[in-house]
Amino acid sequence: MSVIDRRRFLKTSAVGALASAAASKAVFADSPDTAAPASAPAPASSTNARPPKVTRILAEFIVKTGYQDLPAPARKEGVRTLMNWVGVAVGGSHDETVNRAVAALTPFSGPPQANLLGRSERFDIMNAAFINGVSSHIFDYDDTHLKTIIHPAGPVASAILAYSQYHPVSGKDFLNALVLGVETELRIGNAVYPNHYDVGWHITGTCGVFGSAAATGKLMGLSVQQMVWALGLAASQPVGLRESFGSMNKSFNPGRAAANGIFAALLAARDYTSSDGMIEAKRGWANTISTKQDYREITEALGTRYESTLNTYKPFACGIVIHPAIDAAIQLRNQYHLTADQIDHIDLRVHPLVIELTGKKTPQIGLEGKFSIYHAVAIAVIDGAGGEKQFSDAKVRDPVTVALREKVNAIIDPAIKPEQVDMTITLKDGRKLHKFIQHAIGSTEVPMTDQQLEKKFADLADGILSPTQTRALIEKCWHVEQLDSASEIALAALPQ
Template structure:
């Protein structure tokens, strides 16, 4: 039996009636967060360009936070782009990327046009996360470190499986869809910090949906597209750098959504630096309230988190989101890291630039918490203080973002596209997603509340 067939069998064998209510609640929160991020990204120039240059015409599906309606594939593409445009969407440790921004844009057009219930939508999402992350366990971290962008290259398998669930594909068709997706996967980390990164998300969502739709029409693909000598595993990872058996074990026991879980971002920047931000904000609020007294800063993190794009200085609003020195300086200077800190006008702050020049980065041993950080600050009077954060807030179900904080983030993001009353109503519907009769009602509520696009 081929690997695609084995994966399809496991995906279709998952029984949603046995999903723990806490998993459904966490899935609901992740979906709400992703939709908020798409509403934030809807007015950006990247989303605007995707609408103008990447679409085929009008259709029945809504673009979140905008007045346009597109065909299913185009809507998946644009909603994926807007959801990832400002890099505020959730992440998965297993995936080493952003699962929800691939899966939800892929299945929203199906749910909208087929009158899918909120519970069925949630179930398809949970199964898609499991598929993407189980696939990822067989190829990471070598896949990530090689330079692929797993959000796109692995997230597409979550998108195709979720879409296949809603389209009611059988095992044979689901296997064909997975094999087809292997030929449609792409995305390289060299484009981090540019407008191209969110295009990865849009294309992966669109291509995952496309593969599922093609398979539903009987289009086939090589059964061994994954394990073939010139298939996905050998081409993307190379011999000795993957373990297909790891993809097939322990599906749903527990769901990857819950362990190790999905992280919902507290700050609008790459998740690798969140523990360092938490650490310096605590220092700012305690022993180092005045950044002008700071003389030296050392940030220590797991080597997996100190990759080149994280070590780089901030030279634009986009790559500032990946700059450890910038966000740590912001935390020390301002005691917070906000959306407006990632606008071009914010980058020239002289005190932030001064602190950035002081920051040194050091690697911690491999047994240091993967997403943890230790910060040591020395002041001009010779005082040395340190703070260590092992688990940043939002790090999966073990340290979830409180509901009130999730709501504040959603309303802040949604305010870029929706009326205040509309944003509050939409959040309320999202918190009851499992009880919603039709996902199309949610999309309609978003559309009704959307303000006209400026310009």
């Protein structure tokens, strides 16, 4: 059973949910005093076992893991994660959402310690991290860990790039912190997904704060005990609800997670204490916000299996569940040279989650269009693309788009997996064109190439940075490990 199929089962099984909650209350104690090693944690379903000291195990891993310990695939995907994140942050830097955040916070910002990507303003590191986090998520074009739907880079990269301008760090140390921060948030997310997400939490914010605290604390050189406290202080700051989707508030969540993580690490560096078991204790983070706690997801194969290598990058600037439909529409358009006036109607069979998350039939603004399967399919046929320009207010309201959107029929079919779509376009001349997508471009099975990431980056930076600047910034991202100071990336993203 796939992760999301399992989530669907749990949502429809009240008995299962109640049993899970009851088991959690019976199993976990406030202050566990027995530790299980990272390689052999206590089974999650054991009736009398206490959980391993997850917070400390994780802290020890973060503190003791150096750049030289990272396997080559983790380093490579860390570089690609950075590359994608810088591109989307620059691309979103002049969105109205970011303009409003800059205007609201400018009078209250502290010393000008770090700059904003794609802009000339400088803020204190926590506000810079917040705004860059907002900027990188506003287009819904950032990286995605498909197992949890976490967008990992925003909370972590936003935090440590800001910190690296305040306290210089090498490119190798920066990349190491980025990989460890992403690994931290993804493993914690695995432990509570899907129940945590189902109840309404925006998992990028709630888990991202751990990644931000871990990565920033790593660059600060925290001790194991201080890292335990940093993770504990992060646990006290969960942020983000799914009700915010479709509004500016959604991008607030990774931005706030980035700033909150820095806040936690700064306090911990001064020995500001927390509980030593804030993740796993009976009244700690995992038991408070989820009816599922599988601590094996956090501790098993820690340091040998890297969740961060499963990170993916969006070719389309919208919710990930729409991507198969956009992919199918573009392929049919290109294969048959379709135009909107040829089409009688479009039928697509989709997983129930697609309608749950992206069922807006009449979006009025670009942000709503990102959560409309109907708009996404229509604009993919019209433009042959699904980038940020296809989700503008103007495109959503365009009469040609609206007319085709009304011809799109999305039919729920539980037999279709979330990563699939079955599309049939019926033309006015009676022809039927069919496309089934097993795995869309951008998935782990069909990943974006480095060249595709570069093109995406260049498209996003167009009009903000000159082509020469864009090329130089791309090169710095690809060669981050050779940089004497990671702050060179932020400085290269200043418009001239």
